[in-house]
Structure formats: structure tokens, C-alpha cells
Amino acid sequence: MKHADFYIGLEFVASAGFRWRCTDVGSRTILAIQLERKDPNWYQGPPYIAKEVVFDEHEMARCHATNADALSAAVKEHQATAHPGYPSEAVWHMLQARQGQSYPHAGVLRFDRLRPDGEILHPFAGRQEEGEWVVDLYLPFQENYEVMPERDFIALPRVTSADLQLRAAAKKNS
Numbered sequence: 001m002k003h004a005d006f007y008i009g010l011e012f013v014a015s016a017g018f019r020w021r022c023t024d025v026g027s028r029t030i031l032a033i034q035l036e037r038k039d040p041n042w043y044q045g046p047p048y049i050a051k052e053v054v055f056d057e058h059e060m061a062r063c064h065a066t067n068a069d070a071l072s073a074a075v076k077e078h079q080a081t082a083h084p085g086y087p088s089e090a091v092w093h094m095l096q097a098r099q100g101q102s103y104p105h106a107g108v109l110r111f112d113r114l115r116p117d118g119e120i121l122h123p124f125a126g127r128q129e130e131g132e133w134v135v136d137l138y139l140p141f142q143e144n145y146e147v148m149p150e151r152d153f154i155a156l157p158r159v160t161s162a163d164l165q166l167r168a169a170a171k172k173n174s
Contacts (some may be wrong), residue, residue, distance in 0.1 A: 001063045006030045010172060013070045014055070014063045023052055032054045059111070082161070082168035083120075084140050093145070094124035097136055101125060105150065108135060113156035114163050126150060141171050 001012065003025075010022040014032075023046065024031040033043060033050040043051045055063065064070040086094075103109070103126035113121045125136040133150035 001060055001065065003030070003057065003060055005027070005065075006060065011035065012063050013067055014059070017029055017067060017070060018062075020053075023048065028057060030060065076111055080161075084168070084171075086122075086138070086140060087143065090138055090140075091141065094136075094138060096126040097125040101127060103127065105133065108150060108154055112159040113153060114159050115156060118163070118167055120154070120159055120164065120167050121146070121148070121153070123153065 006012075006022050006025050007023055008025060010152060012020055012022070014020050019035040020033055021043065021117075022030050022032050022033040031052040031054060033042070033048055033052055037043075037050070042048075064073060105126060108126060109123045111123075113123070115121055119139055122138045122140055123135045124138055126133055127136070128134070129147070134147050135150050135153045137146045137148060137153070138144075139146060
């Protein structure tokens with residue numbers, strides 16, 4: 001969905017199929033509450049008992065008006081993407097690394113980054129190592145792990161669809 005599609009009171013589907021209700025529309029963001037309770041008193045407001053969550057442009061683009069729209073978009077994305085996905089062992093490793101951590105810079109983990117050599121870096125956890133923040137990375141095309149100082153990681157550009165296609169082509173040709 002686009003920013004212009006949202007209005008106060010709109011119900012929509014976001015990540016993992018959860019239902020949300022838009023509670024405010026800003027100039028670049030929206031606020032919404034997750035509709036997870038049966039008791040309607042949780043949704044009286046403003047102010048709301050339920051926590052309002054900020055959706056930026058990136059998150060709004062992954063929202064859908066209906067479950068059918070969300071499913072259709074997921075199928076199209078799967079068919080069009082050059083991303084190799086994540087094997088179950090890698091997902092397990094990434095979840096284990098995050099368990100019990102209190103990494104304060106969660107925004108760093110939102111976007112894959114592109115290394116100068118064209119490798120895709122997927123951040124999955126952050127931690128302090130010798131007084132410096134580092135980011136644990138998964139390299140999906142190599143099925144390998146690396147660690148990088150946080151300051152170096154955030155200086156890299158975000159991955160685009162074109163970057164994924166180039167990396168997939170390079171892997172195919174190697």
C-alpha cells in the first residue's frame with residue numbers, strides 16, 4: 001500500500017497476516033494499533049490502551065487491504081525475487097543469536113546491505129565486542145556468517161532488487 005491509501009480507521013493486513021487499524025496519518029508515516037483482542041474496549045481512543053506502532057514508507061509498502069491481497073503479493077514476490085532464501089538451519093542459528101539479547105539499535109537489523117564486492121549482508125543480531133557494537137551477518141548466497149563493526153555496516157548501501165539480481169547472476173555464472 002502507499003501512504004495515500006491510509007486514513008484514520010482503515011483496517012489492513014501487515015506482516016505475518018496480522019490485522020491493524022490506522023489511528024493517525026502523518027506526512028511520511030502512519031500510526032496503527034494491532035487488532036489482536038476480542039474486547040473492543042482495547043481500541044477506544046485516542047489515546048488507546050493498545051500500543052500505537054509507527055509504520056514508515058518501507059513498512060507501508062508491505063501492507064495490504066485484504067488477506068487475499070497479501071497472499072497474492074507474497075506469491076508475486078516469491079516468483080520475482082532473486083533472493084535465495086534462508087535454510088532452516090540458518091533461521092535457527094539467527095533466532096538463537098537473538099534470544100536473550102538487548103541490542104538497542106534494532107533499526108540496524110531492518111535492512112540488508114551491499115558490500116563493495118557485491119555480496120549481500122543480512123543482519124540478524126547485534127552485540128558488544130570489546131566495547132564496540134558489532135553486527136552478526138548472514139550471507140545468503142554463500143550460506144556463511146560474518147561479523148562487522150556496526151559503524152562499518154550502516155555505512156554500506158541498502159540492497160535493492162537490482163543488487164539481488166546481479167548477485168544471483170554472479171552465483172549462477174560461478
